[in-house]
Each structure stands twice: as structure tokens, then as C-alpha cells.
Amino acid sequence: MTTAAGSSRREFLAQSGRVVAAAGVASLLGNLGGWALSYAADKEPIKIGILHSLSGTMAISEVSLKDVVLMAVEEINAKGGVMGRKIKPVVVDPASNWDLFAEKAKQLLVVDKVAVVFGCWTSVSRKSVLPVFEKNNGLLFYPVQYEGEECSHNVFYTGAAVNQQAIPAVEYLMSKEGGGYKKFYLLGTDYVYPRTTNKILRAMLLAKKVPAADIMEEYTPFHHQDYQTIVGKVKKFAAGGKAAVISTINGDSNVPFYKEFANQGLRAEDAPIMAFSVAEDELRGMDTTALVGHLAAWNYYQSVDTPQNKKFVADFKAYCKKNNLPDGEKRVTDDPMEAAYFGVHIWKQAVEKAGSTEVDKVRKAVYGSKFLAPGGEIKMDEANHHTNKPVLIGEILKDGQFKIVSRSKGLVKPEPWSEYTSPDKGCDWIGHQGTYQKKA
Amino acid sequence: MGESRLSEGMLLRSLIGLVLVCFCWGTEIAAAEGPRVKPAAPPVSLIDQALADLSSEDQSTQEAAVLFLSERGDPSLLLKLEAIRDSADRSVRLALKPLMDQLKNRINLSSPDVDQRRSAAADLGSAGKPGAIPWLEAALENEPHRWVRYAIEESIALLQLASTNPDDQITAATKLGELRSQNAVPALKELLQQGSDGSATAQHQAVASAARAAIEQIDIWASWAGAFETIFRGISLSSILLIMSLGLAIVFGLMGVINMAHGELMMVGAYATFVTQECFKAYLPPGAFDYYFLVSMPVSFLVAAVFGLILEATVISFLYGRPLETMLATWGVSLVLIQAARVYFGDLTSVVAPSWLSGGVQAMVGVYLPYNRIFIILLSILCVCGIYFLLFRTGIGLRVRAVTQNRDMSSCLGIPTRKVDAYTFAFGSGLAGVAGCALTLIGNVEPGLGQNYIVDSFMVVVTGGVGKLMGTIVASLGIGGLNKLLEPSFGAVYSKVLILVLVVVFLQRRPSGLFTIKGRHADT
Numbered sequence: 001m002t003t004a005a006g007s008s009r010r011e012f013l014a015q016s017g018r019v020v021a022a023a024g025v026a027s028l029l030g031n032l033g034g035w036a037l038s039y040a041a042d043k044e045p046i047k048i049g050i051l052h053s054l055s056g057t058m059a060i061s062e063v064s065l066k067d068v069v070l071m072a073v074e075e076i077n078a079k080g081g082v083m084g085r086k087i088k089p090v091v092v093d094p095a096s097n098w099d100l101f102a103e104k105a106k107q108l109l110v111v112d113k114v115a116v117v118f119g120c121w122t123s124v125s126r127k128s129v130l131p132v133f134e135k136n137n138g139l140l141f142y143p144v145q146y147e148g149e150e151c152s153h154n155v156f157y158t159g160a161a162v163n164q165q166a167i168p169a170v171e172y173l174m175s176k177e178g179g180g181y182k183k184f185y186l187l188g189t190d191y192v193y194p195r196t197t198n199k200i201l202r203a204m205l206l207a208k209k210v211p212a213a214d215i216m217e218e219y220t221p222f223h224h225q226d227y228q229t230i231v232g233k234v235k236k237f238a239a240g241g242k243a244a245v246i247s248t249i250n251g252d253s254n255v256p257f258y259k260e261f262a263n264q265g266l267r268a269e270d271a272p273i274m275a276f277s278v279a280e281d282e283l284r285g286m287d288t289t290a291l292v293g294h295l296a297a298w299n300y301y302q303s304v305d306t307p308q309n310k311k312f313v314a315d316f317k318a319y320c321k322k323n324n325l326p327d328g329e330k331r332v333t334d335d336p337m338e339a340a341y342f343g344v345h346i347w348k349q350a351v352e353k354a355g356s357t358e359v360d361k362v363r364k365a366v367y368g369s370k371f372l373a374p375g376g377e378i379k380m381d382e383a384n385h386h387t388n389k390p391v392l393i394g395e396i397l398k399d400g401q402f403k404i405v406s407r408s409k410g411l412v413k414p415e416p417w418s419e420y421t422s423p424d425k426g427c428d429w430i431g432h433q434g435t436y437q438k439k440a
Numbered sequence: 441m442g443e444s445r446l447s448e449g450m451l452l453r454s455l456i457g458l459v460l461v462c463f464c465w466g467t468e469i470a471a472a473e474g475p476r477v478k479p480a481a482p483p484v485s486l487i488d489q490a491l492a493d494l495s496s497e498d499q500s501t502q503e504a505a506v507l508f509l510s511e512r513g514d515p516s517l518l519l520k521l522e523a524i525r526d527s528a529d530r531s532v533r534l535a536l537k538p539l540m541d542q543l544k545n546r547i548n549l550s551s552p553d554v555d556q557r558r559s560a561a562a563d564l565g566s567a568g569k570p571g572a573i574p575w576l577e578a579a580l581e582n583e584p585h586r587w588v589r590y591a592i593e594e595s596i597a598l599l600q601l602a603s604t605n606p607d608d609q610i611t612a613a614t615k616l617g618e619l620r621s622q623n624a625v626p627a628l629k630e631l632l633q634q635g636s637d638g639s640a641t642a643q644h645q646a647v648a649s650a651a652r653a654a655i656e657q658i659d660i661w662a663s664w665a666g667a668f669e670t671i672f673r674g675i676s677l678s679s680i681l682l683i684m685s686l687g688l689a690i691v692f693g694l695m696g697v698i699n700m701a702h703g704e705l706m707m708v709g710a711y712a713t714f715v716t717q718e719c720f721k722a723y724l725p726p727g728a729f730d731y732y733f734l735v736s737m738p739v740s741f742l743v744a745a746v747f748g749l750i751l752e753a754t755v756i757s758f759l760y761g762r763p764l765e766t767m768l769a770t771w772g773v774s775l776v777l778i779q780a781a782r783v784y785f786g787d788l789t790s791v792v793a794p795s796w797l798s799g800g801v802q803a804m805v806g807v808y809l810p811y812n813r814i815f816i817i818l819l820s821i822l823c824v825c826g827i828y829f830l831l832f833r834t835g836i837g838l839r840v841r842a843v844t845q846n847r848d849m850s851s852c853l854g855i856p857t858r859k860v861d862a863y864t865f866a867f868g869s870g871l872a873g874v875a876g877c878a879l880t881l882i883g884n885v886e887p888g889l890g891q892n893y894i895v896d897s898f899m900v901v902v903t904g905g906v907g908k909l910m911g912t913i914v915a916s917l918g919i920g921g922l923n924k925l926l927e928p929s930f931g932a933v934y935s936k937v938l939i940l941v942l943v944v945v946f947l948q949r950r951p952s953g954l955f956t957i958k959g960r961h962a963d964t
Binding site: 055056057059060063176177190218219220221223224225226228229230232233235236239240241252255256259260262263264265267269270284285286287289290325326327 | 534559562563566622623624625626627662669670673676677680778782785786789790791792793798799800802808810811812813882883884886887888892924927928931932933936
């Protein structure tokens with residue numbers, strides 16, 4: 001019994017020794033393996049998300065944003081990627097469905113674990129993904145002009161705030177140069193961007209002593225096609241002259257609206273339409289003969305005359321042709337596309353500056369960074385997550401391009417909270433950590 | 441290499457020479473034209489002085505120059521002004537713009553194009569420069585077109601209304617009242633305001649009472665015009681609804697098939713129109729382009745009908761008598777068609793309305809009827825007549841009606857019900873294609889096109905009573921008319937909600953719609 005016991009103990013000791021040794025080797029190997037893995041991970045591509053509607057009512061505008069982001073990615077990859085790592089885009093289609101936007105955003109952040117997301121067009125889609133980005137500490141680059149009144153730690157706004165588009169546009173219309181218009185018909189699609197923008201514009205017009213009776217406001221659902229009644233009302237409102245239409249109509253409703261406007265005998269001279277959501281890319285899908293002379297306000301046009309823009313336009317056309325995208329070389333560039341494009345480059349610069357793709361480090365690196373965008377040099381604001389950009393008013397030409405009729409002096413500083421509706425509020429992520437009350 | 445550079449140099453030199461020659465020739469012509477157009481031109485020096493003053497730093501000198509030139513109103517100055525503008529700074533350009541507009545409008549008053557004449561007259565009226573009155577009066581004398589005459593008369597009266605002489609103002613106000621001019625209302629209201637001020641003189645009050653009378657006249661007319669326009673819009677929307685739901689109603693009524701792909705058949709029709717347009721652009725002379733729409737209508741009917749035949753043969757024929765399954769299957773087909781269109785055509789395609797369908801006709805003062813709407817109304821009437829003729833005046837129609845009423849009995853009597861089904865479905869699909877073709881005149885062509893309209897078409901068909909042509913017509917008139925009646929006061933969003941609520945309430949009262957099928961077969 002004892003011998004048996006002794007031998008078994010010896011055996012046990014020997015065995016346990018072997019086990020310990022094996023464990024040691026294994027752990028060493030494990031460490032090595034882990035190190036090797038982590039080394040490999042450094043060279044693994046960085047995943048980024050692209051969250052744009054490729055179908056549904058907003059596809060008319062958003063498909064091109066996806067294309068231009070992919071082009072920027074291809075450019076960066078061709079030059080060796082970010083910190084020696086290639087970028088791998090993950091494209092999802094939320095199909096103009098706002099709930100699906102939140103779902104797809106969550107999938108990108110949690111399942112695909114992307115470093116950054118480029119996406120959204122309508123404010124309602126941005127509002128629905130906002131909680132997802134804030135909860136998971138993701139990073140979104142949002143390329144479209146919007147209504148402001150938002151200040152998120154997790155979003156960089158490369159489009160315009162209200163004081164960089166809507167307000168200068170209306171100021172232009174009221175100026176002598178712009179025609180000295182005195183009556184305004186605010187017409188929009190029924191959701192958050194037009195309603196908030198028009199709230200700010202109404203406050204501004206009232207502050208500028210425009211009587212309330214000379215401001216009309218009206219909304220239509222997404223996808224609205226029948227503008228007979230509204231154009232009839234505009235016609236009545238514009239009789240006697242000096243009336244302008246401020247259009248925040250989004251997506252494909254613009255086509256029937258402009259068609260009806262022309263067919264009921266209204267010309268740009270009778271009442272110009274100043275649009276905030278009609279750019280070259282939307283005009284591509286329209287019969288432009290009826291639109292000549294109407295206006296739009298943006299921060300970039302394809303007709304901007306800079307060498308880097310010529311290259312950008314040519315590159316995009318070549319990209320579309322090479323990848324057999326619909327319309328190929330006939331494709332055009334516009335403001336949100338430019339903003340989406342330089343957003344990718346701003347992010348790349350920030351990652352390289354931070355030396356990491358970690359959201360918190362990248363965010364800090366974005367503050368105050370500059371980039372020579374196609375439309376000229378832009379600057380990310382030091383504190384409020386928005387972009388300093390120029391403001392341009394353009395007139396629609398017969399070929400669907402814009403003639404720039406007015407241009408701001410230099411870059412305009414973004415103000416997410418409008419001075420007309422919230423003069424006491426500001427947004428600052430350095431000094432105040434978000435939205436704050438300005439002291440009088 | 442050397443040789444080619446030499447020849448390039450020569451080419452360049454000869455080009456420069458050519459340009460120089462052209463330039464000399466051009467200046468000669470301009471010099472010759474100057475005195476010929478205006479034999480009684482005032483001394484050139486005054487005008488030249490004013491032209492020089494335009495670029496003056498001094499604001500008042502500049503304004504005086506603009507005033508002088510605008511009173512002179514010599515259109516031949518336009519070229520010189522353009523030259524000045526091109527080299528001027530912003531303040532000069534701003535000062536020049538109204539002057540140049542005025543001169544351009546004066547030239548356009550004698551343009552051969554009716555629209556140009558008319559808009560020139562309207563612009564001169566709204567610019568508020570009384571110097572334009574003699575030009576307008578001269579233009580009025582030999583103006584043949586009724587609505588251009590109207591615009592000229594209106595503009596003259598508007599300009600006179602701004603004069604300082606109360607008698608002129610009173611005649612102008614009375615004239616504007618007679619003209620029922622909506623454009624004059626703001627100015628007239630201002631005069632009314634002046635007359636009711638405490639400091640108003642008797643003359644002011646006289647002007648104010650003339651203005652009040654004119655405003656009343658205009659307002660009464662405006663309410664009539666508004667009513668007329670509302671009726672027109674209602675009919676126009678109704679005809680769109682009708683044209684969309686006719687095919688659906690026929691298929692639904694005959695075969696009991698709920699065709700969820702009906703909207704996509706409309707989309708097929710719209711894309712057929714687009715393709716026809718592109719073919720005309722590519723293969724036919726530009727002069728023929730305007731007629732593409734006439735060709736595209738039968739083309740979209742045929743293409744959609746063929747799609748319908750295929751759909752019937754491959755999907756629906758296996759699912760007869762199982763309405764729910766048909767619904768699901770056609771829903772699936774519709775998704776496939778949408779994605780196929782998206783992949784093939786992309787999301788942006790534009791159909792250019794032919795020139796004879798863009799613009800509109802002025803029916804009376806304040807009422808402007810777009811041609812495309814008129815066309816769609818006529819088209820829907822044509823479709824209804826066509827269907828009526830086919831169903832009630834032909835042998836095929838007789839068989840279709842027989843199968844609709846009693847499928848088994850018809851089959852016993854030797855009617856090939858399967859064939860009748862297939863052809864009816866194809867016909868219904870073709871109608872959807874025509875609807876899609878018509879819709880390109882209003883909206884845009886995109887893969888989701890059918891989805892926008894399918895709910896409306898179902899609403900019309902169900903409200904009208906399934907399978908009743910008359911019901912579909914009445915329901916589309918009712919829904920379209922009601923929509924346009926509600927929209928001015930409730931706005932587009934709430935009127936749509938209200939319509940849906942009304943339809944729901946109506947269907948609770950009469951679940952089988954407006955026109956119910958009576959008789960023994962009703963519950964089979």
C-alpha cells in the first residue's frame with residue numbers, strides 16, 4: 001500500500017512538475033502569441049463605418065456621399081493608409097429609415113467595432129443615432145448643413161451651422177445687392193431641420209423688423225409630390241413683388257416643387273427660391289430649364305475656382321467612371337460631398353497626430369486642425385466640434401451648375417446655438433465641457 | 441517637331457489677324473449703327489459725360505448720371521454699359537443693374553417671344569420708374585396678344601399709381617380695380633392707409649376711397665378665381681388618382697388579386713418613358729424630341745403589359761384563389777423590381793417634359809392652368825372611355841364581365857377563363873404603365889416611385905368598392921377634391937391625415953365601399 005502510495009506520490013510530483021513546466025511554457029507561448037497577435041493587429045486594416053441611405057427618399061442625395069467617402073478611403077490607402085495601416089470601409093444601408101439608422105449605427109460600433117463612422121444626412125437620422133454614439137463613445141463625422149442647437153462630444157460637424165448658411169442667405173436676400181426682398185415664404189419638409197431652421201429664421205426676420213404678416217410658414221411630408229396648392233399660395237403671396245421663398249424641402253420632393261413652380265408661370269424674377277438642400281447633385285436629376293436664376297446657399301460649389309477643386313472634381317469623375325457607378329463621368333460634386341471628403345482627411349490627420357485610433361485621443365487631435373479642402377482651407381473649431389468655413393450664395397445656371405453671386409470674407413466661425421433664438425447659450429468642449437449658459 | 445511648331449506659330453498669327461479684322465469690322469458696324477438707330481440722338485457729349493459720371497466716387501453725381509441715362513432710355517447704350525460694368529467695382533455694378541434691367545426690358549417689349557414681352561412689361565411695372573410709361577404706351581398700341589396687353593395696361597396703371605397727382609392716382613386705382621390686378625393690392629392698401637391718417641387731406645381721402653373700391657373689386661374676383669383654381673386642382677389630383685387606380689381596380693375586381701406590385705408596374709412605365717426619351721435623344725434629330733412623349737405612352741403601356749403577362753404566368757397563376765399569398769408574392773416581386781431598377785438605373789433620372797407640355801395657359805385674370813395637368817386630365821378621361829368601350833362594347837369585354845360575375849358558369853359555357861385572366865391582368869398592368877408615364881410629367885423617375893402612390897391607389901379602390909369602375913371614378917373625384925378643399929386651410933400634412941381618418945370612418949359605415957356589388961354572387 002505504502003509503496004504504491006509512495007510511487008504514486010512520486011509520480012504525482014513528477015507529473016505536477018511536468019504540468020507546471022508545461023503551464024510555464026504554455027503561458028510563455030501564450031504571451032508570445034499574444035504579442036505576435038497584437039503586432040499583427042497593428043498591421044491589420046482600420047475599420048471605418050459608412051452610414052448613408054442607399055435607398056428610399058434620401059438616396060437621391062446620400063448615395064454620392066458614400067461614393068465620395070469611398071474615394072477618399074481609396075486615396076488614403078493608395079498612399080499607404082493611416083499609420084501604415086490600410087482603411088477598410090464597412091458600408092451599411094439604413095434605407096432612409098430613421099430607426100434603422102440607430103440599429104445600423106449600433107451594429108457598426110458594437111459588432112464591427114469601427115474606429116469612426118461617416119454618415120447621416122437628415123437631422124432626424126442624426127438625432128436617432130446620437131444616443132448610440134454617446135452610449136458607446138463612438139465618433140461620427142456628419143457632413144451636412146443642419147439646424148444647430150446641438151453640441152455632442154461624439155460628433156464632428158463638417159457641414160454648416162445655421163449662421164454659416166441659412167442666416168447669411170436671408171441677409172443676402174434682404175440686402176440691396178440681393179434684391180431687397182421684404183416678404184418671405186418659409187417652406188420645408190416636415191421634420192426637425194426645417195422646423196428648427198425656420199424657427200431661427202423667423203426670430204431673425206422679426207428682429208429685423210419684418211412684420212409677422214409678411215412671413216409665411218408651411219410644411220409638407222417627406223416624399224410629397226403634389227405642390228399645386230402651395231405654389232398657388234406662393235403666387236398669391238408674391239403678387240406685388242418683393243417676396244422670396246426660403247426652401248428647406250429635402251430629398252426628391254424638390255423635383256415636383258420646382259416643376260410646379262415653373263408650370264404655374266412663376267419666374268425667378270417674380271419670387272426667387274433660396275434653397276438650403278438643393279445642390280449640384282440634386283440638380284443632376286432634374287430638368288434644370290425651369291430652375292435658372294433660383295438661388296442656393298452653401299459653403300462649396302463645383303464651380304469654385306481653386307486648383308485643388310479642379311483636381312477633386314476630376315478625381316471624382318474618374319473614380320465614378322473607373323468603378324462603373326451610374327452616370328460615370330457625368331457625375332458632379334457638391335457641398336455635402338466636399339464636407340464628407342475632407343471629414344475623412346481630417347480624421348486621418350487627427351489619428352496620425354494622436355498616434356492612435358482611440359476616440360478620446362482622436363477627438364482632441366481634431367480641435368483646431370486645418371485642411372486644404374477642395375473649396376479652400378478650412379479649420380475645425382478649437383472647441384465646439386464644428387467647422388470654420390466660407391459662405392457662398394450661388395445662382396442656378398442652365399447646365400445645373402452654380403454661379404457664385406456672393407461670398408463671405410474669409411471663414412465664418414460656427415455658432416451651433418443661434419444668436420436669435422438662444423443668445424445666452426454656447427458650445428465649448430475645452431472650457432465648459434459642452435453646452436453652457438453665457439454670462440451676460 | 442520644328443515644323444509643327446512653325447505651323448502652330450503661323451496658325452496663331454493668322455488667328456490673331458482674323459480676330460483683329462473681326463474687331464475692326466465690329467466697331468465699324470457699331471459706329472454705323474449708332475446714328476442709324478437713333479437719328480435724333482441728343483448731343484453725344486451729354487451721354488458720354490453721364491457714362492463717365494457713372495464711375496464717379498461721388499454718390500450724388502453717380503445717381504444723377506443713372507437718372508439721366510434711365511430717362512434717356514436709349515437701348516443702344518446697353519453695350520457701353522456692359523463694358524463699364526465688366527471693369528467696374530461693386531458699387532457701380534449695383535447702381536448699374538436697375539438701369540440695365542430697364543433698358544433690356546425696353547428692348548424686350550418688342551421681342552417676338554410672347555413670354556418675353558409679357559415679363560418685360562411686368563418688370564417695368566414693378567420697377568417703379570415712371571419714365572417707362574411712354575414706352576409701355578407705345579408698345580400697347582400694336583400689341584396683338586391679350587395677356588401681354590393686360591400686363592402692359594397693369595404696369596402703366598401701377599406706375600401711375602405712384603405719381604404725385606391725385607387725379608392720376610384715382611384713374612389708375614379705378615383702372616387697376618377693373619383689371620382685377622392682384623399685383624396692385626399692396627400699393628392700394630398703402631394708399632388706403634394714407635387716406636385714413638389723421639393728417640390726410642381731402643385729396644388723399646378721395647384717392648383712398650378709389651383705392652378701397654378697387655381693393656373690394658379685386659378681392660371679390662380673387663375669391664372667385666381661388667374657387668375656380670381649387671376646383672381645377674381637385675380635378676387634376678383626382679385624375680392622377682384615377683389613372684393610377686384604374687388598372688388596380690380592374691385586376692382586383694376581376695381576379696380578386698391584390699397586386700402589390702402595381703406601383704412597380706407604374707415605375708416600369710415611368711422608366712419606359714425615360715428610355716424612350718433617351719433613345720430619341722440619341723438616335724433622332726433634335727427637332728423630333730418634342731414628340732417623344734407621344735411615342736412613350738404606347739411604349740410604356742406595352743412594356744408594362746408584357747411585365748404583367750410575365751408576372752401573371754410566373755407567379756400569380758399558381759396562386760389563384762389564395763389572395764393573401766398573392767399579396768405576399770406580389771409584394772416580393774415589387775421589392776425585386778425596385779432593387780433591379782436601382783441597380784440598373786441608379787437613383788437619379790430626369791425626364792424632360794416636352795416643350796408643348798411645359799408652361800401653362802392663362803385662363804382668366806389670376807388663374808393659370810399648367811399644360812401638364814390639363815394633359816393628365818384629358819388622358820384620364822381617354823383611359824376611362826377606352827376601358828368603358830372595351831368592357832361594354834366588345835366581345836372580349838363581355839367575356840371579362842362574364843368571368844367577373846360567375847367564373848364557374850363562364851367556364852362551363854366555354855369561355856377560356858385562364859386566358860381571360862391573363863389578358864385582363866396584362867391590360868391592368870398596361871394601364872399602370874400609362875399612369876407611370878403620366879407621372880413623369882409631375883414628379884421624378886426613381887425606383888421608389890410606385891411606393892409613393894400605391895397607398896393612395898388602394899385607398900381609392902377600396903373606398904370606391906372593389907371592382908366597380910364607377911366606384912373608382914367617384915372615389916378618386918371625392919378623395920382628390922376633398923384633399924384640395926382641405927389643403928389650403930389645414931396644410932399638406934394634416935389634410936392627408938384628415939383624409940385617412942375620413943376614409944377609415946367611411947369604411948366602418950360601409951365596409952364594402954361606395955358601390956357594392958349586389959346580387960347572389962356578392963359573397964362568393
